Amino acid sequence: MVSAATTRRGAAAAAAVLFLLAVPAHAAPPARDTVLPAPDPAGLTDVLRTARSQGAPGALARLDDHGAVHRAAVGVADPGTGRAISTADRFRIGSVTKTMTATVLLQLVDEGRLELDSPVGRHLPGLLPDERVTVRHLLSHRSGLHDHTDEMFARTVPGFEAVRTRTFTLRELVRLSLRHPPTTRPGGAHRYSNTNFVVAGMLIRKLTGHSLATEYRNRIIAPLGLRDTFYPHPRTAIPGRHARGHLTPDADGAALVDATEQTVSWAQSAGAVVSSARDVNTFLSALLAGRLTSAAGLARMRHWVPSGTGQAYGLGLRRRDLSCGVSVYGHTGAVQGYYTYAFASEDGRRSLTALATTSNNAAVMRTMLRTLESAFCGKRPAVRRAGAPVRRHEDVTAGRVPD
Numbered sequence: 272m273v274s275a276a277t278t279r280r281g282a283a284a285a286a287a288v289l290f291l292l293a294v295p296a297h298a299a300p301p302a303r304d305t306v307l308p309a310p311d312p313a314g315l316t317d318v319l320r321t322a323r324s325q326g327a328p329g330a331l332a333r334l335d336d337h338g339a340v341h342r343a344a345v346g347v348a349d350p351g352t353g354r355a356i357s358t359a360d361r362f363r364i365g366s367v368t369k370t371m372t373a374t375v376l377l378q379l380v381d382e383g384r385l386e387l388d389s390p391v392g393r394h395l396p397g398l399l400p401d402e403r404v405t406v407r408h409l410l411s412h413r414s415g416l417h418d419h420t421d422e423m424f425a426r427t428v429p430g431f432e433a434v435r436t437r438t439f440t441l442r443e444l445v446r447l448s449l450r451h452p453p454t455t456r457p458g459g460a461h462r463y464s465n466t467n468f469v470v471a472g473m474l475i476r477k478l479t480g481h482s483l484a485t486e487y488r489n490r491i492i493a494p495l496g497l498r499d500t501f502y503p504h505p506r507t508a509i510p511g512r513h514a515r516g517h518l519t520p521d522a523d524g525a526a527l528v529d530a531t532e533q534t535v536s537w538a539q540s541a542g543a544v545v546s547s548a549r550d551v552n553t554f555l556s557a558l559l560a561g562r563l564t565s566a567a568g569l570a571r572m573r574h575w576v577p578s579g580t581g582q583a584y585g586l587g588l589r590r591r592d593l594s595c596g597v598s599v600y601g602h603t604g605a606v607q608g609y610y611t612y613a614f615a616s617e618d619g620r621r622s623l624t625a626l627a628t629t630s631n632n633a634a635v636m637r638t639m640l641r642t643l644e645s646a647f648c649g650k651r652p653a654v655r656r657a658g659a660p661v662r663r664h665e666d667v668t669a670g671r672v673p674d
Contacts, residue, residue, distance in 0.1 A: 308649035315645040319345040325634040327627035329356035333548035348514040361513040365604030368544040373587020377568040403457040409467040410586035415453035418464035438505040465541040472540025499547035507532040516608020519631040530608035552622040559619030595648035
């Protein structure tokens with residue numbers, strides 16, 4: 272089951288009206304245009320086929336490029352019914368949530384309600400034992416907070432089943448982290464930790480007095496007219512038409528585990544948002560075009576620290592450097608059953624969201640990385656079809672992406 276299509280979006284006048292409705296009062300000037308190689312839609316589809324051959328029941332990609340839309344979908348959304356997967360399907364976006372969380376906090380900085388270099392303890396007294404940890408340290412993963420999910424998911428399927436329907440408080444998740452020593456000094460090297468963005472969620476709630484769902488809706492979802500984006504926690508279902516997600520067990524040859532229904536309470540502001548490829552592209556394009564923060568706020572998000580070969584991390588934003596010399600900006604997202612790449616060009620005018628409906632499968636993870644080459648460099652990456660899937664324990668919200 273393979274589909275691919277390219278279309279041209281609606282009239283320029285309608286697009287202009289939508290743009291005006293979506294821009295908040297603190298929007299930055301539009302980013303400069305970036306000249307990119309033409310994309311390779313056929314190569315993009317071939318990458319998705321490879322991901323399916325490596326164990327993903329379905330895979331999809333949507334590329335928005337200066338008004339043109341390229342869609343590709345391979346496999347099924349629901350193996351039980353055989354329904355073909357579609358780029359219109361909703362799915363769990365995992366750590367792409369972190370970019371939304373960081374955007375909300377940068378808006379609060381723009382509003383004068385938060386300082387990036389203020390200690391976390393100024394707003395959440397007594398939460399962290401090290402008073403040197405700042406908001407900037409959280410958003411750049413340089414706080415030294417141990418990742419509370421490391422032990423939680425040391426065994427993939429049993430770990431997931433233990434928390435599938437459980438509801439945690441944010442403070443409980445921080446306590447799990449604090450059972451372990453720091454991984455670095457505050458302000459030290461980049462050490463990815465979901466706990467950082469759990470604390471970020473606590474800051475949003477404390478500073479606004481509102482729930483995370485309310486702040487995502489009022490600051491991102493409603494202004495951008497996103498129709499498929501929700502923060503359903505602690506409900507277990509994905510609303511509306513969606514692709515089912517499948518967790519790969521640690522044991523070779525074991526059957527996939529349907530992981531669609533879950534609270535994602537272990538992640539919350541670090542990874543619990545549901546969205547669609549269209550909505551994620553809209554969000555990233557708006558963010559990188561300067562429509563969601565001030566120019567200074569976007570510049571702060573792009574203050575990079577090294578985070579692995581060919582990549583760097585800002586404030587809730589990842590940069591990947593591609594083989595053609597182009598850099599793209601966004602985030603990866605893995606949550607049990609789903610693996611997402613969501614990146615855009617520097618100016619936001621070309622954006623890609625690609626999904627495979629499996630997780631804990633390193634071969635699929637590596638394959639999905641190649642969607643960026645097809646989308647932004649325009650050359651068809653080499654495809655490897657032979658061999659059994661390679662699995663490994665991963666940070667389930669995609670912090671440790673293979674280099």
